[in-house]
Amino acid sequence: MTPHDTTERTRSAEPPARYVDNLAEAHGVSGYTKTPDGTLVYAAYDDGTYELQTRDEQLTDGDGDIISPTWLHGRESILAYRDEHGTEQFDLLEIDPETEAIEPVLADRFLNFKARQHPTDPNRIAFVSNRDRSLDLYTLDLDDGAVTSRSEADEPVMGYAWSPDGERLVYQAGTFDDSALRLVDLQLERDDAFIDEPNSEQSFAFTDDGYGAWSEHGIIFTTNHETGYRELAVADGDGDYALRYANGRDKYDPQWTTDGDIVFLEARGGDRQVRRLSDGEVTTIERTGMNTDVQVIDGDVYYKHRSPATAGDVRRNETTVVEEGWVDVQTVAPEEVTYESFDGQEIAARLYRPVGDPIGGLVKAHGGPEAQHYNRLDMVTQTLVHAGFEVLAPDFRGSLGYGREFRKASDADLGGDDLTDVVAGAEYLRERGRTNVGLLGASYGGYMTLMGVGATDGFDAGASVCGVVNWETTAENAREYLGAVLMRKLGGTPDEKPDLYEERSPITYVDDIDVPLLVVQGANDPRVPQSEAEQLVESLTDRDIDHEYLLFDDEGHGVVRTANRIEYITRTVAFFEAQL
Template identity: 30%
Template sequence: MALDIVRLLECSSWQAFDVDDAGRVLAGSDESGSVQLAELADGATTALTALPGAVSGRYLPGERVVVVQHDSDGDERSQLSLLRLDEPRAPMRPVVHDRRYVHRLLDVLPGRIVYMTNRRNGVDFDVVVRDAATGEERVVYDRGGMVLDARASPDGRVAVAVPASKPLSDQILLVDNAGEVVPLTDPDEHARHTHLCWLPDGSGLVVTTNAGRDFTGIARIGPGGDRSWLVTSDEHDLTGWPSPDGSTLLVQANVEGAARFALHEPTGELRREVGLPDDGWCAFPLPAPVWSPGSRFAALSFSGPRVPGDALLLPADGPVRALTSSAAQLGPAPVAPSVHRVPTPDGELIPCFVYSPPDPPPEVAGSSVLILHGGPEAQAVQSFSPIVQALVGQGHTVLVPNVRGSTGYGKRWYSADDVRRRLSAVDDLAALHDWLPALGLDPARAALWGGSYGGYLVLAGLAFQPARWAAGVDVVGISSLVTFLENTAAYRRAHREREYGSLTADADFLREVSPLTRADRIAAPLFVLHGANDPRVPLSEAEQLAEAVRAKGIECELLVYPDEGHGLAKRVNRLDAYPRALDFLLRNLRARVASPAP
C-alpha cells in the first residue's frame, strides 16, 4: 500500500539543537504541528515550549537555562527569550524583544549571549554580546551590511563572517577587545568561510573553507590570517566541528547529497568512522552538529529517504545512539533514490536523484515531476520528503536535480549560474526534460515543482520552455527578479544582489530573465502557494504572476496563508495545501485515454 500525503505530513520528526555534559539533548519536535523545544534525557522527553510558530534554542553553558529564538507567523523577525529549566513553572522571560527588528542568536558562552540585530536602522546588522544575568550589552561589530556568522572566544574576541565581494564568498574579520577590526581573509577572494570555531587557547580558528580549492576542506586560520589545512578531499565537500577542548575534530563528508561522519585527531588524522543508522548515511544535518561544553558528547540530527528525522547522541569515546525513532510511524517503506548524472548539450553533467514508483497505476505510469530546491546556494539531498514520497505513491517518477548554482559539488558548479549566467540553470531543465525518455518516461507528461528560487525555476521553465512542461507548482517563488529585489526585506537586498545582479547595473538583464516578462507565453496550468508574511519573497511576486497568467485564460490557483512566511511551517497549512497541489498534478499528468469507437 502506498503512503498517502496526509499520513506522510502527519509524521513527526526530531532535530538536535544542543547538548550538555550530562548528555541531555535540547531537541526540536514538530509533533504539535510546528517545531517546538523538548529535552531528551535518560529515556524521557520533557516538552519545553508551546508557541504558535517554530522555535529553536541553545543551552546557556553551565546553567539549566535555554535561550529560545522565536518569531511570529513566519515573519523572520526573531526574538530571544530565556527559559529556566530549574524552575519548571517559571514563564519564558523576554530578553531581546522588539518585533520591528530581527534578533538572531549566533553563539552562547557561560553567562553570555551573542546575537545579531538590525535594530540600529532596520538594514545593517550589528553583533552584540549580552550578559545574561545583568542585561548589560556590548556592541562588538557595527560596520554595516549582512552578518553571516559570529563566534566569541573566551577572552572576549569575536570572529565575524560577512559577505565578500563575489557571490557565495565570505570574509572573516577579527574584532579584538578594543574594538579594532582586523581582516583575516581576502574580501576579493572567491571563497567560502563557514562554521567558525575558536581553538580552546584562542590561538586561531578552525573553519570550513574552499579558499584556493574547488571543494571545501577544514583549515586552521591563525590570528594573522595564515592558513594550514587539517582535512581535505579532492572529491567531496568537507565540513568540520572541533570539540571545545580541541581534542577531537568531527568531520562530515558530503557524498552525493548524503553525509558520512568521522572523528579525527586535532591535527587532522583519522581516528574512527562514525556509524549512523540506515547503513551509515544521512542527509545533511540541520541544524549543524554541536558539542557539549566539556567535549563529552556531540548531538547530531539525522534524516534519510526512509527516516523523517531523529536526534542522535554521539559520545566522544563511544558509538552513536538514536534518541528518537521517527521511521516507526511510516508503515510501508518509503522509496530510496537512485543517483544519476544527466548530460547537457554543453558537456556538463547534472547530479540528479530519481525516485521510481514500484508499481504505478497505468493511467499515471510514465509521468514525472521535477522538484527544484531553493537557494540557489543550496543542495537537494537524500532526505525524507513527504512531497516526494506522496508523488511516488501516486505513481509519478520524481526527479530531484542539483542544477547549476547548487552547492555540494564544488565551487565551479555553484558559481555556474551567477548573475548573467542565470538562464544556464533554466537550460538545465531542458536537458533534464530531454533525458526523460531514457527512463522510459513520457516527456509530454512532465511537471515542475519548486520553492523559493526553485519556484523561480518553475515559473522560468513554464515561461521560457512552454512546450516542454505540462504543469507547475510554485511555492513562494520569484516571478520577477526586479520586483523581488525592490520589495524584499531591506536587510536582504544587497546580499541577494551579489547572486542575481544589481538593480543599478543589471536591471535590463534582470527583467529579461524574469518569468513575469514572458508570462504571456505560459501555457501550462499553475498552482501557487505563498505566505502572507514572507519577508524574503513578498506575496506580491505570486499575486502579479497569477494575475498575468489568468489574464490569458490559463488555469492558475493561488493559495495564500495569512499565518505563514517563506514557506509553510505549520502542519495544518501543509495538510490543506499539499493534498490540493498533488490532486492538481494528478489531474494534469494522467494519461489521456481515447474513448472507444461507438
C-alpha cells in the same frame, strides 16, 4: 487552517489519506541541547507549534514556535528563539527548566539568532541580528539588557566563534561568495580583516554558525583558495593558517573536540556525511542522509539526522537518541544518476522511481540557488512517487557540493544555463519513456518552475511554492540582506542591469504560459513576499490562463503546519495527476 482557494477544479482521486497524514505529521526536531545532568532538551512539533520538550515532559506552552534551545551554564537556564507564524522575527527567550517560566530577553520584532554564551562570563551572549541594517554581530548583557554592536563589515555575518578567553570574536563576513574572516577585539573595540584570500571563500557556517570553531588548538575553518573545494584549515590568533585536510570535496561546519580532533560535514552527492579527523586519519560517523546541527558534547558527537525515512531525529555517534521525525509508511530512497546538459556539462541528480510503471515524470528543482537536493524526507516528492510518478531532482549549475567553479557558474546568469540544466532533466525523463513531464519546486525552485513553464516549452504543468516572480520587486521588498545577496547573484542592481532583471523575471513570460500552473504562497513570507505571488496571479487571471492559487495565512517561507501540509500535499498530487 484552510487556505484560500481561488479556483474550482475537477480532481482525480486523492492520494491515500493515511500516507499523506503520516508524512505531514513528521516534523522532526528543530534544535536541541544537553543539560548538565544529561537531559536532552529539544524542540518538537506539538499541536500546531514547536515547543521545548524532554523525553519525559513538555517544558513550554507559549505563543509561536519555540526552537533552537541552548543551555546557559552558570545561569542554569535555557536560551531559545520564538517565531510567530513563520515571520522569522525571532525573539530571544530565557527559560527556567525547573519552573518552566519564560522570560523574554529580546522581544523587539527583529531577527535575533545564532546566540552563543560567553565562554567565561555566564551573563553575556553574542548573537546575530538585523536590528540596524543587514546581519550584524552583537553582544548582549543578560542582566541589564545592554546590546552592543560588534561587527563593521558591510557583508552579512553568517557565523562566528568566541575565543577561549572571551576577549575576541572571529566571524564570517559574507554568505557564499567571497566570504572572509574578520576579528573583533572586544577590549580595543576594533574589527579588522583576519583571513581574506582573493577569488575564494573562507567560511565557518553552512548551518551550524561557527559553533566550536575556536579552541586552544586554533581556529578551524574551510577555504577553497587552494583547490577550489572547501578544505579544512587551521589558523592561529594572528591569522596565519595551513591546510589540515584536503581531498577535493566540499566540507562544512568544522568544529573541535576537546581532545583536538575535528568533526565536520562533507558533501557526497545528496548526502552530508558526518566525519572526524584524528591524527591525520578520517573516519565516517554517519554516511547517509542530510546531517546538520553537529555538537560535540562530553566527548560524543551529536547531530540532527534526516533521511528519506525521517524528518529529523537526534543521533549520538550514529545511534538515535531522540526519535521525533520517523514515518511508518514506505518511502523511497533515490538513486544517484547523472545526465548531460545542453553543452555536455554533467549534472548530478537524485532519481526517485515508483513501484510499477510510472504514470508520468516530474523534475523537482531545489531552492537556494546555492543549495542542492539532499537525501532527506521530502513529503511532496515521496507522495508523488507513491502516486506513481518518477521524480528527478537535479543539482543544476550553481548548486553546492561540487566545488567553487560549479557553484559560481550561475553568477549573473540566474534563470539562464541553470534553467537549461533543468530542461535537460525533463529530456532525460522523456528518454526514459515519460511522455508528459511537470516541474515543481519551492523558493528558488519555485522561480525555476515559473521560468520553466513561461520561458521554455519543456514542461506540461508546473507547481511553484514561494517562487520569485519579479527580480526587481523581490530585491526591493525582501528582507535586507536577502535583497543584497540576490542583487549580487544577478551581477548588479536593477538600475545597473535593467535588461537582465526583465529577461530573467517570470512575470515577463506570463503571456507565454500555455500549461496549467499551481501557485502556493505563505502570507508571512519575509523572503519572497506575498506581493510576488499576487503579481503573478493577477496577471494569470487577467489573461484567463489556467491556474490554481493556494494562500496560507499562517505560513511563511514554506508550509509547516500539519493541516496546511495535508492540504498542500493533497492538492499538489491531485493537480499533477489531473494534468499529467
